[in-house]
Amino acid sequence: MQAAWLTCGLLLACAARVLWWMLERVSWDRRKNRRRWADAPLPLQSLVVLGSGGHTMEMLSLLRDLDQDKYKCQFIMGETDSTSLKKVQAVRPDLAAHPHRFHTIPRSREVGQSWASSLPSTLKAFIACLSLVWKLHPQVLIVNGPGTCIPVVAAALLFELVTFRSCSLVFVESVCRVKSLSMTGKLVYLVSDSFIVHWPELAERYPKAQYLGVLL
Structure with a gap:
């Protein structure tokens, strides 16, 4: 009994x-982000997801004005992504000079792959992300929409739930999204700490979204 x-x-x-x-x-x-890290020692451990195609270039543009003294960035990309690191080397050689900050995970879904067939690969990616998140203990997670970020976000949320260590999720929607959110945006909308869009039409449709102008 x-x-x-x-x-x-x-x-x-x-x-x-x-x-x-x-x-x-x-x-x-929206003020909880500022309260959460107001007294935290700097730099904040930050995890950034790089996606193939235009997502990486958009992310590099977003990071252009990021204060490196306040945010120490680690990067995640899919292991089959052969272009993101090359783009970083070409556009941000200062970041590429620290190869230990770049990590690869199994890609959860290839372009054109059906959602049903992607379930095993997504689970494999999620397990890899859990291991990485437990190792890095990110305080901030910055993503901008590639499918690669879904298992990373899930792992970071589980990490926060289990360890009681806060991880602020910052989602920046793609500049290509003018009137509707991407699938990734719809999935993380409610659980994000900061949800940033480039166009006022999206801010009007989604109350949690923050319109800060075109940031690229």
Whole structure:
């Protein structure tokens, strides 16, 4: 009987933790980001996801004005992504000069691959991301829409839930998205701390979105 009560107590505690975390995650208080890291020592450990195609160039443009003294960036890319690192080397040789900051994960979904067939590869990518997130302990996660970021976001959220260590999720929608969100944007909209769009039409449709002008 005592073991049963103990089990029930643990289950209730876990359920309360999950519920509290979910309520905090979907809160629309945009000031919580500033409060969360107001007294944290700098630089903040930051994890940036690079995606193939135009996502990497957009991300490099976004990072152009990022204060390197405040944010120490580590980078994640898909292991089959043969172009992102070359773009970093060409555009930001200062970042490419630190190869230990670049990490690869199994790609969750190739271009044109069906969602059903991508489930095993997504699970494999998620497990790899869990290991990496546990190793790096990111305080800030910056993503801008590539499918590669989904298992990274999921791993970071689970890390936060289990360890009680906050990880601020910053999502920047692609500049190509004028009137509708990308699939990734729709998936992370509610759980993001900062959700940034380039066009006022999106800010009008999605109350949580922040329109800061075209940042590229």
